[in-house]
Structures are given as structure tokens and as C-alpha cells.
Amino acid sequence: MSDDLREAAFSAGPLLLRPWCRDDIPALVEAYRDPTMLDRLRDLITDEADAERWLRVQTEGRESGTRFSFAVVDTDLDGRPVGNVALKYPAPGSGSAEVGYWTAARARGRGLAPQAVEALTGWAFTAFADDGLRRLDLLHQVDNHASCRVAVKSGYAFAEILPTRPPWPLDGHRHVREADEGCPGRPSAGGRPVDRSFDRTVVQDPLEQPVIAPLTVDVQIARSHTDHLEAGLGEHPL
Numbered sequence: 001m002s003d004d005l006r007e008a009a010f011s012a013g014p015l016l017l018r019p020w021c022r023d024d025i026p027a028l029v030e031a032y033r034d035p036t037m038l039d040r041l042r043d044l045i046t047d048e049a050d051a052e053r054w055l056r057v058q059t060e061g062r063e064s065g066t067r068f069s070f071a072v073v074d075t076d077l078d079g080r081p082v083g084n085v086a087l088k089y090p091a092p093g094s095g096s097a098e099v100g101y102w103t104a105a106r107a108r109g110r111g112l113a114p115q116a117v118e119a120l121t122g123w124a125f126t127a128f129a130d131d132g133l134r135r136l137d138l139l140h141q142v143d144n145h146a147s148c149r150v151a152v153k154s155g156y157a158f159a160e161i162l163p164t165r166p167p168w169p170l171d172g173h174r175h176v177r178e179a180d181e182g183c184p185g186r187p188s189a190g191g192r193p194v195d196r197s198f199d200r201t202v203v204q205d206p207l208e209q210p211v212i213a214p215l216t217v218d219v220q221i222a223r224s225h226t227d228h229l230e231a232g233l234g235e236h237p238l
């Protein structure tokens with residue numbers, strides 16, 4: 001796996017998406033105290049040892065190129081992660097992958113997940129374009145209305161009902177977003193045409209990005225602590 005991908009981090013408006021690290025363990029344990037997380041996710045994090053194991057899985061995923069998880073930090077708040085977005089790419093080169101996400105209970109209801117998913121989507125289609133990535137799937141259980149709203153707000157169109165599959169007791173929804181697709185159902189800011197230029201080097205003015213509907217995502221591959229500071233993104237916790 002290239003260093004660029006192993007260390008990929010980028011910003012979208014006030015959000016910084018960067019690799020998880022050991023300093024995040026308390027935030028992880030706290031986020032998973034919420035019963036909704038235990039209900040909706042397969043991971044179980046009850047203590048620091050679980051969090052360590054979870055971190056190891058994310059690190060190994062990056063090493064193998066099969067999973068790219070990003071801690072979502074709201075730089076308007078503090079350095080603590082308020083969410084997670086992940087690209088699950090179990091068969092690199094297959095043309096499709098899956099996105100997953102959660103937002104800590106304390107940060108829900110502010111459009112954070114859709115904004116982070118939008119950013120992840122732009123990054124994924126850019127980073128794996130040469131690899132042939134053309135489709136991203138987003139799956140959720142039918143009764144997870146909040147997740148369904150995230151899908152719609154991030155431009156993932158409903159595709160089909162999935163039959164129940166253990167450990168999930170209910171049917172699911174599959175939503176899909178294709179590469180080079182605009183963001184259906186989401187207005188472009190000020191009626192401007194959709195701009196999907198994902199620039200690896202330039203961080204644009206975040207004030208131009210509406211919180212819920214950023215159609216341009218500023219992608220910065222932060223290869224090192226120094227690069228990160230020079231890009232004006234604040235202190236990188238790695």
C-alpha cells in the first residue's frame with residue numbers, strides 16, 4: 001500500500017477526516033457507550049482493550065488496502081473525533097466498495113455524517129479511479145431511518161431491499177452512488193453547476209462550503225505532520 005493511501009487524510013469544510021490513532025481510544029470507548037451504537041453496529045467496544053483491537057483492525061485494513069477508516073474531527077469544536085466514516089473495499093479492483101459511518105451521540109443531528117460521507121465518497125472515487133472503482137454501496141437496516149436520511153442526503157440513491165441476514169433481524173436497504181454522478185436530490189449551492197473537482201493539493205475556503213450540501217470537497221492527502229500544519233489544517237494528532 002502506498003504511503004499516500006496509508007496516511008490519507010483530508011478536510012471538508014470544518015471537518016477533518018484522518019486516520020484513527022491511539023490517542024482516540026477514550027473517545028472511541030465513550031462513543032460506544034451509546035446503546036444505539038451497540039444496536040446498529042457489529043463492533044463491540046466496551047473498554048480500552050476492545051478499542052485497541054478495533055484500532056488494530058483499522059490499521060491492518062489500511063495496510064492491506066481493504067478498509068480505510070477515518071476519524072471525523074469537527075475543527076470548530078476540539079480535536080476529539082465525533083464520528084467515523086469507512087470505505088470497506090474487501091476486493092480491491094472489483095469496481096465496487098461500501099461505505100459505513102457513525103456519529104457520536106453528542107454530535108448527532110447537525111448533518112455531520114452526510115458531510116463526512118460526501119467527503120469520503122469524493123476521496124474514494126478519486127483515490128481509486130485508476131483501480132476501476134465505479135460504484136459505492138451504502139447498506140442499512142430498514143428501521144434505521146437516520147441512516148436512510150444520511151444516504152439520501154449524501155446522494156446515495158435507493159437501489160433495492162436486501163433480505164434479512166444474520167446478525168441483522170430485519171431487511172435492509174441498499175443505496176448506491178456511481179462515480180461521476182452528481183448528488184441527486186441535493187441542490188447545488190446558489191444554483192451553480194455541480195463541481196466535482198477533487199484537488200489533492202489545494203484546500204479551498206471552507207466558508208464556501210454549505211454544511212449539509214458541499215458539492216465540492218477539498219481533498220488533502222496529508223503525508224506528514226509537517227504537511228498537515230502547512231496546509232493550515234491545525235495540529236494533526238498522529
Ligand SMILES: CC(C)(COP(=O)(O)OP(=O)(O)OC[C@H]1O[C@@H](n2cnc3c(N)ncnc32)[C@H](O)[C@@H]1OP(=O)(O)O)[C@@H](O)C(=O)NCCC(=O)NCCS
Nearest residue numbers: 036040101102103108109110111112113139140146147149
Ligand atoms: C445514522 C447517524 C450516522 C446519523 O448521523 P448524524 O451526523 O446525526 O446525521 P444527520 O445530522 O444528517 O441526521 C440524520 C438523521 O438523524 C435523525 N436525527 C436528527 N437529530 C438526531 C439526534 N439528535 N439523535 C439521533 N438522530 C437524530 C434525523 O432523522 C436526521 O434526518 P433529517 O436531517 O432528515 O432530520 C447516527 O444517528 C448514528 O451514528 N447512528 C448509530 C450508528 C448507525 O446507525 N450507523 C449507520 C449504520 S448503517
